[in-house]
Amino acid sequence: MSLARAFISACEDELNAPKPGNVHIFASGHGMEAQDFVDSAHAAAVPLTTPGIDVGSRIFAAIEATWARVGQNTNLGIVLLCAPIAHAALAYPRTDLGAGVRKTLAGLTRADAELAFKAISRANPGGLGEAPEHDVAEPARVSLLEAMRAASGRDRIAWQYVNGFEDVFGLGADALEKSRRNDEEPALRVLRLYLTFLSAFPDSHILRKFGEATAALTMSEAQAFSASVAAMTRPEDIYAEALRFDGSLKSRGLNPGTSADLTVATLFADYARGVLANAYKNG
Template sequence: MNAAVTELFMAVCRAEVMALKPGNVHVHAAGHGMTVEDFLLSAEVAAPEIARAHAPVGQRILRAVQATRAAVGCNTNLGILLLCAPLARAAEMPVERSLRDRVGDVLAALTVNDAEAAFAAIRLASPGGLGQTTEHDVAGPATVTLREAMAAARSRDRIAAQYADGYRDVFDIGVACARSLTDADAVSLAEAVFLDFLTAFPDSHILRKHCEMLAAAVLAEAREVRRQVAESSSAALRREHLFVFDARLKWQGINPGTSADLTVASLFAHLLETREENHTGTRA
């Protein structure tokens, strides 16, 4: 187990649940039948598996989901684990190249065995709205690499798209946002990154569980709320806009979970990069 990577993973998971993320579980309001304690415990038991040194990506995902399921009995973190396992594996590689380049190498090296393990993890987590597909269905055996399977799902799942596109959204949206806020604390970073994702594109968790029309409506509303927040004259008023939006989404049973998962992955990548820069004295 890589102790530093374990601690960074737990740190970003803690920051994410401390952040006011409309529609998502956080310390200000539980929701969707889950509590903050569920997420904190999930992070604690999953972290050693995500950071397990030299373990294949698929095994990291499966073992972390198994640990989570045993601890809390529900799916709190599948998207987080799918996104963070390749980042943790890339962090073990020599730092002569950027973390983003090393993630690309990890994705290119994924195997059918990785897909088989990830499929088992997805079946165990049983995420809402999963349904069935005609190509590379997780209910059946894996016949292609994990990256190929994810590429087939990229149009309907933003997490899958990261595997296909070399974590483009994570680095170009999430990490870029975190880097721009040099004086912000971890919780403020999580809130800013989450809003960037929530207003960038329709959340694919909403798409999967509900419909395209609702996902588009939430995107439009999120952009309006963000405008109101930006124009607010005080921190209290800014948070009031977010609280009202949060309550409305939860009352409707709407959870922009993909935006939250991408937030955790982005903060994880950002902290991994920062750690490497501090050790080498250079910026990747």
């Protein structure tokens, strides 16, 4: 499997699970269909995983390719998270992926920030990038890491940059491994991974659009849902409950997009480790 294929597989796996409030193959939502995200994954995969370019170039090229393909913002958060992972896999192939990501983050430059700001402006997500300092509408004055540091208190994707992608390589990887040990089918593994993030902290996408109280309420509802299905043994019963919760969130316009982005990033990191292991094994 190539790194580009690993990215596409992570995106497709995420779409194959009935993630409450988010778009998936079982239900559209928020004016988008699952096919929009499949098309976006295929468009972004090659620019995101091209050897020999910097992180900012990966972000900008992936968003430009996505926009040319689907004409809307479907994957900005995914690209912002997956670009450092892809870069680490390519630049430090014999280093542990988590350590490689930390090296990548430490090496981010103002040029990376310039290109990331252009990508964010192109995607034009509501509320993202509007800040008292390091606004994406203005020229970058600091490295991408420093810009993310300024936003990390209000945005969980920015928080990953400052904290070495701790949610991806810690909370997310642990949840994925636990589900794998329990021999759960792929869609259920992805659903549990998504719920792990949604239950752990207020979703940044909901926070930006609806405020702290609604984001906190959604997190509490996710915790209650996870507890209610914990004793269920049949995946189809869990999926039926998930779709009911899905309908409730979508009826209120609530889309936990950051939790979905972190889900893709965790899956991509997991696939990337397999790609690196096979490459190393094969010399």
